[in-house]
Amino acid sequence: MNLKEVIDIIEGELLVDAPVDIDICNACCSDLMSDVLMFVKPNMLLITGLTNPQSVRTADMAEAPILVFARGKHPSAETLALAEELGIAVVLSAYTMFETAGLLYEAGLRGLGKLPIVRQR
């Protein structure tokens, strides 16, 4: 799936364009940046409701080429500027995180499958 297809599927708005010439196969959905860093693999799509610059930082660290902001939360200019600088494409989705993810899943994107269960003391 390429950037244009992602935008079409979620009826998204492209906020930051970047040359993403990778076929995206997997996505990750979280508002907790440590969770993203824990599980994400390179070239995944990242969906989040967290609109501060740290979401872009995390995408950069996790090597996620496309960042989708869900539930219509428009990120700050500062966040977009950082994405521009780091060459990460940013898409805004008016759907909730669940629905954004659902639409992309329906179109063929997959997650990471089952993960080991982590128990808290």
Next chain:
Amino acid sequence: MKNRFALLSLLGGGGGLGKVQELIREIRVGRVMTTSLFTVAPDALMSELKELMRGHHISGVPVVENGALAGIVSIEDLIHALEAAKLDSPVCDFMTSSNLIVARATEPIMEAVRRFEATKIGRMPVLDTQGKLVGILTRGDIIEALLTALQEVYGEAERIQDHPDYFFEALESDSTSLVLRYNVKHLDFARGGDASAKIKQALLRIGALPVLARRVAIATYEAEINLIIHTDNGGTITADIKPYEISVLAEDRGPGIEDVELARQPGFSTATSEVREMGFGAGMGLVNIDRCTDDMSIWSALGIGTRLQMIFRVSPEEAKRNGND
């Protein structure tokens, strides 16, 4: 590639034109001259000279009498003899013997190049310090030597680009490393990740495998966020990069962790709701660091501070993993 050159030149490293100039200044005539040389005696006949030149494809021959240089005879002199139909005359009738232009084995080739330029001659007999004939120098010998020198310089530059390990090996010490230091401010979320991103960039720039740069960046980012969230006055991050191991140290001066073992449990966090709203404080930071490092240790004391050391080993296996990633 440009960046790597910039990095090396900043550190006074090799490569570039400077090194070529240095080589031209340093190379001595004795190193590039032809030593397997043919000579003729002054009383040899021009017809004998003709056979020597034709047989060995040479265009100039030093004339030696009793072991000493007496002159030089060239293909032009042979043409003169042919025109005058005097091939049965001795070499001494046609050779150049006065104002002989010679090169010294010990002089830099730059000097010889200047003499070639000034005189337009094709070759120079080479004498040692005692004035004994030891070789002959042509323009071709000099060009060949310079090409070889250029090849060495570029070969070295290429080796450093392809294998940054050579960069470390080129600097002699018992243990060479590149140290990067960063200050991290308390609650400076806007710049959070700056240090990690820069360390990652530096690693990639000196040729680290992407998979290694990535795990160093992720672990360092978690540590950096911890300094931003949990410290009184921020802290420092120091990356110590060696060819086979990278150590990143995150240090602060308080408040310290009450129970390090508890802090290492997945999901444990003391972060405020404000911090959680920023997407942090999920209690996975140290767990994640543990996953990304080959070795980690935390030392902490309440009221004094915390010291988190992360070790990343660069294994040959990592190269394979990189290929499959």
